[in-house]
Amino acid sequence: xxxxxxxxxxxxxxxxxxxxxxxxxxxxxxxxxxxxxxxxxxxxxxxxxxxxxxxxxxxxxxxxxxxxxxxxxxxxxxxxxxxxxxxxxxxxxxxxxxxxxxxxxxxxxxxxxxxxxxxxxxxxxxxxxxxxxxxxxxxxxxxxxxxxxxxxxxxxxxxxxxxxxxxxxxxxxxxxxxxxxxxxxxxxxxxxxxxxxxxxxxxxxxxxxxxxxxxxxxxxxxxxxxxxxxxxxxxxxxxxxxxxxxxxxxxxxxxxxxxxxxxxxxxxxxxxxxxxxxxxxxxxxxxxxxxxxxxxxxxxxxxxxxxxxxxxxxxxxxxxxxxxxxxxxxxxxxxxxxxxxxxxxxxxxxxxxxxxxxxxxxxxxxxxxxxxxxxxxxxxxxxxxxxxxxxxxxxxxxxxxxxxxxxxxxxxxxxxxxxxxxxxxxxxxxxxxxxxxxxxxxxxxxxxxxxxxxxxxxxxxxxxxxxxxxxxxxxxxxxxxxxxxxxxxxxxxxxxxxxxx
Ligand SMILES: [Zn+2]
Numbered sequence: 001x002x003x004x005x006x007x008x009x010x011x012x013x014x015x016x017x018x019x020x021x022x023x024x025x026x027x028x029x030x031x032x033x034x035x036x037x038x039x040x041x042x043x044x045x046x047x048x049x050x051x052x053x054x055x056x057x058x059x060x061x062x063x064x065x066x067x068x069x070x071x072x073x074x075x076x077x078x079x080x081x082x083x084x085x086x087x088x089x090x091x092x093x094x095x096x097x098x099x100x101x102x103x104x105x106x107x108x109x110x111x112x113x114x115x116x117x118x119x120x121x122x123x124x125x126x127x128x129x130x131x132x133x134x135x136x137x138x139x140x141x142x143x144x145x146x147x148x149x150x151x152x153x154x155x156x157x158x159x160x161x162x163x164x165x166x167x168x169x170x171x172x173x174x175x176x177x178x179x180x181x182x183x184x185x186x187x188x189x190x191x192x193x194x195x196x197x198x199x200x201x202x203x204x205x206x207x208x209x210x211x212x213x214x215x216x217x218x219x220x221x222x223x224x225x226x227x228x229x230x231x232x233x234x235x236x237x238x239x240x241x242x243x244x245x246x247x248x249x250x251x252x253x254x255x256x257x258x259x260x261x262x263x264x265x266x267x268x269x270x271x272x273x274x275x276x277x278x279x280x281x282x283x284x285x286x287x288x289x290x291x292x293x294x295x296x297x298x299x300x301x302x303x304x305x306x307x308x309x310x311x312x313x314x315x316x317x318x319x320x321x322x323x324x325x326x327x328x329x330x331x332x333x334x335x336x337x338x339x340x341x342x343x344x345x346x347x348x349x350x351x352x353x354x355x356x357x358x359x360x361x362x363x364x365x366x367x368x369x370x371x372x373x374x375x376x377x378x379x380x381x382x383x384x385x386x387x388x389x390x391x392x393x394x395x396x397x398x399x400x401x402x403x404x405x406x407x408x409x410x411x412x413x414x415x416x417x418x419x420x421x422x423x424x425x426x427x428x429x430x431x432x433x434x435x436x437x438x439x440x441x442x443x444x445x446x447x448x449x450x451x452x453x454x455x456x457x458x459x460x461x462x463x464x465x466x467x468x469x470x471x472x473x474x475x476x477x478x479x480x481x482x483x484x485x486x487x488x489x490x491x492x493x494x495x496x497x498x499x500x501x
Pocket of ligand 1: 054055056083084085086087088
């Protein structure tokens with residue numbers, strides 16, 4: 001007779017066996033009505049080239065064979081991860097009495113993780129469904145597996161070396177975030193390093209980049225040329241919008257011209273739309289952009305800084321995902337392109353990057369999932385009270401800024417705190433705050449003081465060291481995507497994509 005813990009321990013053994021075989025570690029066991037072991041199973045999708053070979057299905061088949069009966073009436077199945085719709089359906093058909101799972105699965109869980117089919121009165125068969133048995137161990141095994149396996153997992157120093165002369169006096173132009181409608185049923189995974197992976201219907205391989213200037217004017221056209229050359233050298237086809245180099249006052253053309261460039265970006269053929277730079281100018285365009293058209297275009301928008309306004313408005317109005325990452329001129333138009341920035345950009349676009357690990361020696365303990373959102377702090381704060389700030393509950397908020405004195409950073413954080421934005425997040429992840437100057441009358445008050453104040457003020461875990469900001473070494477981050485964040489031994493891990501089965 002096996003109890004919950006005994007049965008789940010066997011399922012965990014199965015999951016470990018799966019991991020040893022290169023399969024995602026999910027294990028299952030089936031017990032008969034008396035609690036005796038009938039069958040075991042683990043994921044075999046890659047081994048068997050079988051999309052249905054999830055642990056539960058494998059265990060159900062073995063149990064049915066051992067009973068010589070396709071009905072497993074009264075039996076009980078234990079699985080380390082919340083079942084998907086397919087497996088839950090199979091278990092109902094098998095007439096199981098009880099289904100017990102370990103860790104929740106926010107990606108494909110059919111017992112509340114994504115949808116809840118566990119107790120639908122309109123289905124003709126049911127089972128009692130419970131979750132959370134040894135959830136920590138079950139989840140840890142998955143997390144550890146992904147951490148170890150991700151080819152693209154990489155350690156990034158918490159303090160990227162910065163040459164102050166490289167830093168723009170003004171905020172560099174943000175690029176446009178990639179907007180990608182998260183269509184139900186379509187895998188929109190941004191990551192998977194496994195060529196045999198059966199999880200992704202389509203590995204996105206964006207092959208063309210369209211450059212627009214929705215914010216500040218590009219000061220030096222030669223830098224844009226250089227950026228285009230560099231992007232071509234990476235294998236992209238590249239085109240610049242006809243007003244990418246336009247100038248009107250401090251802007252890259254009049255409002256009308258910049259709006260028209262966004263419209264053209266939706267209609268042209270390249271799948272990625274990148275901002276040439278940040279600066280300022282998107283805020284005044286927000287009411288005039290057709291957000292649904294942006295989301296429906298399927299284009300991947302990428303940018304940063306001022307572009308935060310675009311990303312967050314898109315998220316607020318449509319829920320579509322865009323990318324916070326490099327901009328053409330700042331990241332690819334200078335003397336040197338940072339290797340890691342380039343690699344992270346390409347791996348994120350091609351869907352290879354699954355976990356971004358970085359040093360975070362003082363991080364608060366956290367292990368959470370939520371919508372990743374944020375960007376430039378000044379831009380986030382500027383959207384408070386407008387229809388363009390997404391209302392994210394339980395999110396993972398990332399923030400960076402440049403040329404803002406620590407007291408100004410604190411003041412903007414205070415605004416977000418007072419507006420109720422900070423308290424409802426699962427984690428606050430701080431990127432790089434750079435290019436400010438302390439004065440003697442600060443009396444020792446610096447960015448560390450701000451972080452200390454933040455921790456004392458808001459009861460939300462704070463993680464520092466994110467390689468993102470107005471710096472050379474920067475990650476490409478999916479704004480609006482569901483991600484995980486975990487800290488451990490002085491490292492932080494941003495899980496951009498978890499395979500489940
Ligand atoms: Zn399944």
